[in-house]
Amino acid sequence: MAEAEELRTVPTYQDILDTVCEELNKVSASDIELSESTDITTDLNVDSVAVMDLLFALEEHYDISVPLNELGEIRTVGQLARLVQQMAVKS
Amino acid sequence: MADLFDKFQYIRQAHAQMVEAAGGDPLGVRVERILSPTEAEVGGRRCVLLGSNNYLGLTFDPDAIEAACAALRTSGTGTTGSRVANGSYASHQDLERQLAGFFGRRHAILFTTGYQANVGFLSAIAGKDDTILIDSDSHASIYDGCKLGDATVLRFKHNDAADLERRLRRLPAGSNKLVVLEGIYSMLGDRAPLADLVAAAKAHDAYILLDEAHSLGVLGEGGRGLAAEVGVEDQIDFLIGTFSKSVGTIGGFCVSNHPELEAVRLAARAYLFTASLPPSIVASASATLERIRTDASLRERLWRNTDIVYDGLKDLGYTVGPDKTPVIGVKMPDAEVGLVVWHTLMQHGVYVNLALPPATPQGTCLLRCSVCAAHTREQLQTVLDGFEAARAVLADQGAKVRAAE
Numbered sequence: 268m269a270e271a272e273e274l275r276t277v278p279t280y281q282d283i284l285d286t287v288c289e290e291l292n293k294v295s296a297s298d299i300e301l302s303e304s305t306d307i308t309t310d311l312n313v314d315s316v317a318v319m320d321l322l323f324a325l326e327e328h329y330d331i332s333v334p335l336n337e338l339g340e341i342r343t344v345g346q347l348a349r350l351v352q353q354m355a356v357k358s
Numbered sequence: 359m360a361d362l363f364d365k366f367q368y369i370r371q372a373h374a375q376m377v378e379a380a381g382g383d384p385l386g387v388r389v390e391r392i393l394s395p396t397e398a399e400v401g402g403r404r405c406v407l408l409g410s411n412n413y414l415g416l417t418f419d420p421d422a423i424e425a426a427c428a429a430l431r432t433s434g435t436g437t438t439g440s441r442v443a444n445g446s447y448a449s450h451q452d453l454e455r456q457l458a459g460f461f462g463r464r465h466a467i468l469f470t471t472g473y474q475a476n477v478g479f480l481s482a483i484a485g486k487d488d489t490i491l492i493d494s495d496s497h498a499s500i501y502d503g504c505k506l507g508d509a510t511v512l513r514f515k516h517n518d519a520a521d522l523e524r525r526l527r528r529l530p531a532g533s534n535k536l537v538v539l540e541g542i543y544s545m546l547g548d549r550a551p552l553a554d555l556v557a558a559a560k561a562h563d564a565y566i567l568l569d570e571a572h573s574l575g576v577l578g579e580g581g582r583g584l585a586a587e588v589g590v591e592d593q594i595d596f597l598i599g600t601f602s603k604s605v606g607t608i609g610g611f612c613v614s615n616h617p618e619l620e621a622v623r624l625a626a627r628a629y630l631f632t633a634s635l636p637p638s639i640v641a642s643a644s645a646t647l648e649r650i651r652t653d654a655s656l657r658e659r660l661w662r663n664t665d666i667v668y669d670g671l672k673d674l675g676y677t678v679g680p681d682k683t684p685v686i687g688v689k690m691p692d693a694e695v696g697l698v699v700w701h702t703l704m705q706h707g708v709y710v711n712l713a714l715p716p717a718t719p720q721g722t723c724l725l726r727c728s729v730c731a732a733h734t735r736e737q738l739q740t741v742l743d744g745f746e747a748a749r750a751v752l753a754d755q756g757a758k759v760r761a762a763e
Contacts, residue, residue: 314715314716315716316715316716316721317721319494319513320494320720322513323494323515330524331528332512332525332528332529333512334510334511334512335504335511335512335513336510336511358528
């Protein structure tokens with residue numbers, strides 16, 4: 268029962284990826300179709316402050332806190348989705 | 359082989375475009391002659407300074423100048439080393455005692471700049487098992503201090519006590535948490551809702567660091583800042599400040615009642631490995647701090663002038679920050695329009711700061727104004743006349759942008 272509860276509350280990677288793409292589309296002026304390997308800074312021209320701001324939406328959506336320390340290594344949409352997933356599992 | 363400086367190409371391009379659009383470099387203004395706390399000669403023209411952070415106009419305070427000159431003559435132009443290596447001058451320690459007394463705290467540590475106070479303190483204080491929670495609109499020195507330290511760093515929504523509380527709630531009880539706040543935020547001039555933020559932090563046993571850079575000398579009894587005005591001074595564990603605004607010189611400090619504060623002197627690299635403040639700076643800071651403590655008329659004049667500028671800009675139809683403070687962020691529709699308006703103001707003898715992302719919140723372009731107690735009515739009229747003239751330019755630019763769309 269506890270396991271079932273956990274399965275219901277932890278979102279799948281695909282769910283998170285979709286949400287990340289949805290949020291990125293709101294802040295990016297680029298027409299590029301987003302994929303896991305899209306580079307947030309170079310392909311989408313979204314700066315680091317805008318990434319931190321969009322993180323607020325993801326944090327709220329999944330009720331998590333993502334440390335700024337973890338953001339330094341994030342380059343692609345897929346990496347961001349994986350980071351959010353890690354935090355969602357931890358919480 | 360690639361050039362080491364290739365990485366700056368996009369910055370250079372953006373800067374070149376900006377210089378072209380503005381007809382000059384807003385980020386590289388040469389002040390040919392500084393005439394007073396409120397006036398300078400720029401590009402052969404006299405300008406009213408409305409972007410100096412010189413809130414009380416104390417950069418030409420006669421007592422401070424005399425004290426600085428005397429210190430220069432007796433103690434020389436610099437200390438040429440850090441206090442741990444070259445020793446503390448008696449005046450450093452006297453100023454620390456004065457600062458502690460000013461804020462009613464037991465301990466004070468001087469830093470060489472306000473930037474170094476935040477970088478030095480934050481990078482030293484929080485270890486890998488600790489969490490620092492910072493406001494999203496925090497000054498670069500707070501971000502940089504966090505980046506240099508080992509703590510987990512969480513960013514909460516600007517001035518949002520409920521968001522801070524949610525983040526604190528997710529952290530394990532018993533772990534060290536430090537909430538970092540500012541009194542007045544430097545871009546939009548909005549105040550922290552300090553009572554609510556303090557209540558959220560203390561409900562989770564978090565330490566609080568408050569940076570009063572823009573509120574020292576501006577708010578509260580004796581000019582002690584926002585915490586004094588709100589009546590929560592006893593809840594603030596560490597108060598950081600700078601001498602480079604109301605105090606009218608350069609330097610930074612941290613005051614606290616924490617019995618172990620002295621340990622920071624042995625751990626903060628920005629304290630250990632920087633030359634200490636020159637004696638003349640220490641002497642002028644000491645003189646102006648005393649003036650701030652004892653002369654409430656400075657604050658009265660500052661707030662009278664703030665009323666004139668803030669209300670005047672609103673009446674002219676400008677969008678300004680939400681709180682009336684001496685820091686007034688005038689929102690521009692975009693950087694291109696902001697540049698033209700900035701240039702127009704310069705032509706009308708009004709100097710403001712052009713503030714662009716990432717220094718500004720939510721990617722906005724701001725014409726950042728800072729009011730001074732020493733501004734005369736005539737100077738403020740020049741300011742408002744300049745903004746009135748710029749309003750036509752703003753409307754014209756807006757129409758061009760709409761036509762282009």
